[in-house]
Amino acid sequence: xxxYLQFSGVTKSFGGVEVVAPSFNLDVARNEFVVFLxxxxxxxxxxxxxIGGLDQPSGGDILLEGQRVGAPDRRRGMVFQSYSxxxxxxxxxxxxxxxxxxxxxxxxxxxxxxxxxxxxxGLYEFIHTYPNRVSGGMRQRVAxxxxxxxxxxxxxxxxxxxxxxxxRREKLQVELRAIQRRDAKTVVFVTHxxxxxxxxxDRVIVFSKRPARLLAEIDVTSRLGADRPLELRDxxxxxxxxxxxxxxxxxxxxxxx
Ligand SMILES: Nc1ncnc2c1ncn2[C@@H]1O[C@H](COP(=O)(O)OP(=O)(O)OP(=O)(O)O)[C@@H](O)[C@H]1O
Numbered sequence: 001x002x003x004y005l006q007f008s009g010v011t012k013s014f015g016g017v018e019v020v021a022p023s024f025n026l027d028v029a030r031n032e033f034v035v036f037l038x039x040x041x042x043x044x045x046x047x048x049x050x051i052g053g054l055d056q057p058s059g060g061d062i063l064l065e066g067q068r069v070g071a072p073d074r075r076r077g078m079v080f081q082s083y084s085x086x087x088x089x090x091x092x093x094x095x096x097x098x099x100x101x102x103x104x105x106x107x108x109x110x111x112x113x114x115x116x117x118x119x120x121x122g123l124y125e126f127i128h129t130y131p132n133r134v135s136g137g138m139r140q141r142v143a144x145x146x147x148x149x150x151x152x153x154x155x156x157x158x159x160x161x162x163x164x165x166x167x168r169r170e171k172l173q174v175e176l177r178a179i180q181r182r183d184a185k186t187v188v189f190v191t192h193x194x195x196x197x198x199x200x201x202d203r204v205i206v207f208s209k210r211p212a213r214l215l216a217e218i219d220v221t222s223r224l225g226a227d228r229p230l231e232l233r234d235x236x237x238x239x240x241x242x243x244x245x246x247x248x249x250x251x252x253x254x255x256x257x
Contacts, residue, residue, distance in 0.1 A: 003027035004186060005051070005154065009060030012046055019043040021211035023060055033180050033187045035197040037245065038207030038215075039252055044190045045080075047212065048158045051188060052078045064154065074101050077152030079160040085131040085142040092118065092127035094142050098150035117145035120175055122168060137163035144172065148179060155180075155187045161196065170230065173199055177228045194249070198241045199228055206245065209253045216248050 005028040012020040020043050028034050036044045049055040050062055053072045062069045064076075072078065077098075085094045095114045099105060105113070118124045121141035123134075131139045140163050147155065161169045177200055180187050191197050197204050204218040223237055232238055 004030035006063040010057045011059040018211040031184045033202045035201035036190045042210045043212030076154045077147040079157045098146035117149045121145045158190045
């Protein structure tokens with residue numbers, strides 16, 4: 001597997017507290033969908049922030065196509081709880097803002113993409129509303145629409161669907177997996193929801209309790225295939241994978257459901 005995104009001997013501590021240790025090594029292939037699962041507080045968000053360039057490793061390197069990652073740039077689209085919408089722009093303008101560098105798109109194409117992704121996240125009717133007038137969950141959806149519309153090569157998503165109702169969440173899972181396949185995105189995704197992890201991932205990475213250490217890797221695509229119709233969730237192999245991962249999380253000392 002080629003190392004499109006590579007973690008090479010990565011460690012991180014805050015003050016004297018080790019969050020990623022002894023050292024983390026992982027190769028993510030181009031167009032791979034990797035999901036991070038692990039006990040609460042084990043260091044998943046810290047790893048995501050370092051991929052995004054919002055934090056620096058204490059040791060080792062994170063490389064994208066062989067180059068050490070630096071400050072956030074448009075190759076990496078992020079949906080983090082803390083990286084939400086811009087309050088001075090309307091919901092529609094927030095989504096347009098994500099496409100400001102897309103010289104390959106005409107203005108009409110940008111507006112069509114804006115409308116498509118706002119509709120997908122169920123916010124089309126709020127297109128002219130300012131984010132401080134909508135709920136926190138809706139602001140999170142603005143960030144999802146903005147990031148998907150921007151079309152970055154690498155999507156970094158830290159519990160992006162956590163605040164959504166079950167139906168919207170399922171719809172976005174299907175769409176995200178389809179976008180990733182169709183548009184050849186590399187995705188790193190954090191969730192606490194094991195079924196979401198199995199449904200979305202090519203590979204699930206299970207972490208230990210803090211300090212985060214790779215406990216297990218589960219190759220989902222070799223068992224479920226790359227296409228993920230919703231019916232897959234009712235199949236025996238889906239359940240087997242889910243139970244396997246739940247067992248691993250129990251060993252990890254996690255509290256996931
Ligand atoms: N800026 C910081 N300064 C000090 N400690 C920090 C900082 N950021 C994170 N930590 C600590 O690092 C540990 C890992 O946090 P992190 O948010 O990465 O975990 P997580 O796996 O994403 O947790 P959760 O699943 O609950 O979101 C925690 O103990 C947290 O308190």
